[in-house]
Amino acid sequence: MINHFSHIKATAEVDESAPSALPPVFIPPRAGGSIVLIVPTSPAMTRFFAWCMVHGCGDHREADGRWRSLTKPALPIEYASVILAVVVGIMTAVRRLATSNGVARLGMGITVFTPAPMPRDEARRSEAASQSGLLDRVADPALTRIAKDARRVLCSAWCGVTVMVGEMQHVIASSGGMIGMYRRSTSLSSYVIAAPNEPFVILDASIDERFAGNPFISDGLIRFYAGTAIRDGAGVAIGVLCVTDKIAHAEFTHGDALLLREFADGVSATL
Known part of the structure; x- marks a missing residue:
């Protein structure tokens, strides 16, 4: 391997x-x-x-x-x-x-594979993410608690609180897996940042041609993904709260999306 x-x-x-x-x-x-x-x-x-x-x-x-x-x-x-x-x-x-x-x-x-497009206001958005203070809160207990609750309520294997700055995705808190810094080009959360007004959901990434070359998908690390934007006080999408699973999910309901939104808003409330 x-x-x-x-x-x-x-x-x-x-x-x-x-x-x-x-x-x-x-x-x-x-x-x-x-x-x-x-x-x-x-x-x-x-x-x-x-x-x-x-x-x-x-x-x-x-x-x-x-x-x-x-x-x-x-x-x-x-x-x-x-x-x-x-x-x-x-x-x-x-x-x-x-x-x-x-x-x-x-x-x-x-x-x-083709990564998600960059937002038109990426420079301003990335600067807002950098200045949000979240990068100084790695493994923060309050954020970790939100990740644990979201993972449990949404019946997923992993939940992460991520911040997108420049070409990197910073996973600053998680439940069910590791935290760290990853290439944004391989991150499914980049699709949330590209279109932050709606949750981004993939029920079974293994059959989605868009992600055939993504190592997280081809290695079987992610099949289900759901993410929604974390916004600062000005409404700028500075990061993503997401849940993932190694097995496909049959559905992700409107109610699930509202719950995911509430958890992301919980992160925003800590800023």
Whole structure:
């Protein structure tokens, strides 16, 4: 199983001997394997992935704080620098494509999906989101409580309170899953921001052609989605309150939409 690190900004401790300032990383397929494309979102992640190319995937940290490799090295060390040098130009172009269109790995190829359009007033909207104060309230108890209640009432596997700023989606509170920062280009909540006057609902994303290349859909992480805008005092859509599930839902009623709206208004009331 390959995680789509190009869509998730994470932090990791990296070996001090790891290379620095490397380009996006391409790992050739092993025998019977698949192409792995990694587009890091920070210099630290770039060093970490490059280190994994040589030493293997160190996804287990022992008591001494050191990462231990659970797999064999992805390729011999003598080939690592050559591979990186050859693909730097190609990967730079792919990184730009990932930022603007979204990229997902499917088998031996790369599929491109079209993300939600940006609002016409995106610069003003993004600035309002940045100044809302929500970004300083990660894992805030009041917001987490709203997420828990929405998840329970709407019978979903996950609920998140998100803020959209620039090209990133910040999940600042959640119930049933992780919080963190994700590429906006892969976020279904971007569709809410694009048309904030109505809830955005997908009963079964696995059969919706619009999202065939989205990694969250193709990996089975999301099948049902419902989101509605979180607005500031001026009525600007600064974020989204959404619920998701790994299984399809048969319906999402008008009453459900009103409940989702009430929970989103509850977030707005805390501003």
